[in-house]
Amino acid sequence: MAAVKSSGRAAVNRLAVVGVIIATLIFLAPIYWIASTAFKPRALATTVPPTVLFQPEITSFIKLFVKRVQMNKAVDPATYAAAPWWEQRIMDNGERVLRTGDNVQLSGxxxxxxxxxxxxxxxxxxxxxxxxxxxxxxxxxxxxxxxxxxxxxxxxxxxxxxxxxxxxxxxxxxxxxxxxxxxxxxxxxxxxxxxxxxxxxxxxxxxxxxxxxxxxxxxxxxxxxxxxxxxxxxxxxxxxxxxxxxxxxxxxxxxxxxxxxxxxxxxxxxxxxxxxxxxxxxxxxxxxxxxxxxxxxxxxxxxxxxxxxxxxxxxxxx
Amino acid sequence: MAEIVLSNVQKFFGTVQVIRDLNLTIADREFVVLLGPSGCGKTTTLRAIAGLEDITSGEIRIDGKPVQDLEASERDIAFVFQLYALYPHLTVFENIAFPLRAAGGARADVEREVNAVARALDIGHFLGKRPSALSGGDMQRVAIGRALVRRPKAILMDEPIGALDAKLREDMRTELKRLHIENKATSVYVTHDQVEAMSLADRIVVMSEGVLQQVGTPIEVYQNPANLFVAQFIGSPVMNISDAKLETEGGQAKVRLGNASEAFGVPVTLPRAIEASGRGDGGLSLGIRPEGVIVAHQPGEGLVPLEAHVIEPLGAYDIVDLKVGSGVLRARTVSGFVGKPGDTVFARLDENQTHFFDTRSGQSLGVRLGA
Incomplete structure (x- = not known):
């Protein structure tokens, strides 16, 4: 009797856990979407259907923090080689970082x-x-x-x-x-x-x-x-x-x-x-x-x- | 330690008067119990002494110094609350040390004092715990420790053991008595439990509806209640109270209770004594405790036959309701004295234990027979 009761309770518990997991997944989905987009290469950000597997990169965060403009011609290979790694990521996207003197201008x-x-x-x-x-x-x-x-x-x-x-x-x-x-x-x-x-x-x-x-x-x-x-x-x-x-x-x-x-x-x-x-x-x-x-x-x-x-x-x- | 004097203390909550013209002197080192039903003003009186409640008028003096305008923190009084009021976020040690820290005691002194109190109360083994981990009795021990540690002028206790279960309450009662004997702190204790009051008090202060009814030693209030309220509040089972009529015939005096057909014999001196008291104009009430009703199986001189009604066996003794007219007279008998309801027994009143009151004013006539 007791065993039946407790196994019944265990089943209810398992159901509740499943319910909580589903709810959590629903609530976390938008956050996953934002987080994954933040680490995606720009080209994969808006693909249909969405790209799930990709090589994560932090280019978007670099871009977020610095002021940059679109370049109207291809980057000079010497300049590219001399630039630090993070600036190269921006140059890869056909943009360049704005500077005042030697200081990088930060974005807003x-x-x-x-x-x-x-x-x-x-x-x-x-x-x-x-x-x-x-x-x-x-x-x-x-x-x-x-x-x-x-x-x-x-x-x-x-x-x-x-x-x-x-x-x-x-x-x-x-x-x-x-x-x-x-x-x-x-x-x-x-x-x-x-x-x-x-x-x-x-x-x-x-x-x-x-x-x-x-x-x-x-x-x-x-x-x-x-x-x-x-x-x-x-x-x-x-x-x-x-x-x-x-x-x-x-x-x-x-x-x-x-x-x-x-x-x-x-x-x-x-x-x-x-x-x-x-x-x-x-x-x-x-x-x-x-x-x-x-x-x-x-x-x-x-x-x-x-x-x-x-x-x-x-x-x-x- | 200190003497506490209340003079003409009045307290209103809005238009409701909760303390009426209270005069009371609590002697140094005395254990005084404020006793009364809930709402009688006893707790308010205690809180007024502590400074947790302002009084409307009157004077409270501690050690001769008027304190009614001082903050609670300036009165050097300790207070033990019914629900302990231990600080949940502090350990037992810190709870007891808390009053010492207010006074800015040195670390070593604080530790020594707390440990001394902990030893006296036998709570040393859980000084590191939080109050929530303790039982009710232990929590109250800690609360009492917190009150004792500072050696305040007086310790005020508001039904400190009222929330405990019956068995524990008895243990704590004994412990409180022992602590008072050891510490000799002026103590004021509020309770509605007359057994607690009787067992703990040097003097009992009976209050009702904000009015002081009687002050006296436990024996005094038990044996000489000043009025009907005290007579019925003190003592268990409750004192029998009945309307009484005096009758004199053929040189014999009798008292008839209510509308009973039979009257109890009383000494012939009684009518004169009642007249001499100058009271009793409001009608006469007779009070007698159940142990003052003496019952016998056989008829005899001065015994009145009465029918037993309800029998309550209480182990050590029985309480038997005897039908007297339309009312009942409760008698205390040895166990199993009356066999079954409906049996007839023969009873008389112990003249040494009869009390007479003025029915209208409720005041005792102060007439005692015999002794």
Whole structure:
């Protein structure tokens, strides 16, 4: 009887594993597509049917990082021989690297990538930090009109952000915030703050107030109790909130496209702009996209332990 | 160690008054138990002493110094929570060391103090573990260790063993008593369990609806309850309380319980004593604990025949419900004394154990017969 039951359960388990594998493959397919295209020779990038077996190369990544122009005549063999290996890869494609003096001119990608990092990290840190403090206040103190205030905070998410894009642009232009890092950072904090407050409030409510009270009677001030007791207890919530805020800020496209064009432009609006001139080089776009995916993947992977605990939060006996 | 004095303490939550004009002095090194049903204000009182709750008015003094406006961290008081409140991200050692670190103790001192407390509580073997790896009893030992380690002026405990199972609760009760004997720390202990209160307390403070009902040693509150509330709250099984009418005929005094057909004999001095007390205008209630109802198999002088109803065998003794009019009188008998429901037994009231109360005000008349 028991054996029948357990073998039945094992069958269900095997089915579940198969299901998970299929789902994972479906979710990973686009990522595989991007990654494989990034390493393909340009000629194989757009073949029909798609090429599956090929000799991987990193030419597209070299192209991604340097500024280059189409050559109108074949390359001089002496110049080719003198060039470093990576420049030869570009010359193979009938292009040459632009230089100022002896320095290679970089493409727009590295600076856009840096902009993305600066803006996403700064806005995430601030949004999560402010959200944590606000949530703590709402969770622990009697706030007059608490329900109304929380609803007001939530209501900032009820409008599709793009609806306010034009007025925001006009305001930003008037105060000189267009194409600035600080401008996008403020914008992304505004997007994420309500989310951060609500998520963190849920986590804060789960932390028994006796922990702080114990610290208070043990001789700590409320501020010390917050940093020594509440923050470590809220780590799971902070990690989960940070991942979500980071992804939102990192992937944001519409406002970045409208508000920035050069100095503070982030990667999302930049990558497709490379489609524009001449024949699109899909391998370069794929390389740019592939690199763009990495920070979120690394960040999420680094915090995965906290995220898993975040999902099961409340089920743990305190 | 310190004396704690509460003077005219009042506390409102919004418009609800949870502590009414509370005056209480807890002596240095005393173990005081605040006892009452849930919602009686005992926990709020404890939290007010600790500084976790502001009071609306009144004064709290610790060692003569008013503390009601001080933060909890400035009162030098330890608090043991019902659900332990051990910091989950710290080891047992760090949990106990936490209060010492606030005071900025040197590393070697901290280690020595923690180890000393760990030895006293026999928790030395899991100092390196996280609280989540411990059983409920061990967690509470650690929480008590955290309270003791700093040698605070007083230790406040809010139902510290209420979440444990019955067997463990008994062990911990003994252990708390031992710790208090060894440490002599001024202790205030909140519970709704009268057995805990009786066994632990030097003095019991009975509270109900934010009002202090009686303060006294366990024996005092048991033997001389100040009012009907205390009479019924303390003691298990509960004291019998019944409306009573005094009757005098032919130089004999009798007390009739409720609408019973038979009356119990009482000393002839009783009517005079009740009159002398100047109370009892609100009607008379008689209270008697089950052990004060004396039953016999044979009729005799002063014995009233009563029909047994429900019999609860409790091992060491039985509790028998005797029908008195439309009410019942619960008697404590030796095991198996009454054979079966419906049997007739003969009972009298032990005059030394009768209590009289004013029905309307609930106050004791302070009339004791015999002794």
């Amino acid at each position: 990608y590295p600076s856009r990538f840096m902009n993305s990092l600066i803006i996403a990290i700064t806005s995430t840190v601030l949004a999560v930090g402010m959200g944590t403090f606000t949530a703590y206040g709402f969770s622990r103190f009697r706030v007059k009109g608490e329900a109304d205030l929380l609803f007001f905070i939530l209501s900032t998410r009820m409008l599709p952000p793009i609806v306010v894009a034009i007025p925001m642009f006009l305001m930003y232009r008037a105060v000189g915030l267009t194409d600035t890092h600080i401008g996008l950072i403020i914008l992304y904090i505004a997007f994420n703050l309500s989310f951060s407050v609500w998520l963190m409030k849920g986590f804060m409510d789960e932390i028994p107030k006796e922990y702080e009270e114990a610290a208070l009677v043990d001789g700590y001030t409320r501020m010390q109790a917050f940093f020594k007791i509440v923050l470590p207890e809220a780590a799971t919530g902070i990690a989960a909130t940070a991942v979500f805020c980071f992804i939102t800020a990192w992937n944001e496209y519409a406002f970045a496209l409208i508000m920035t064009n050069r100095r503070a432009q982030t990667a999302p609006p930049f990558i497709p702009s490379q489609l524009g001139s001449g024949l699109p080089d899909w391998t370069v776009i794929a390389a740019g996209t592939f690199l763009f995916l990495l920070p979120v993947a690394i960040f999420t992977f680094a915090l995965r332990g906290h995220l898993l605990r975040g999902v099961t939060f409340g089920a743990i006996r305190k």
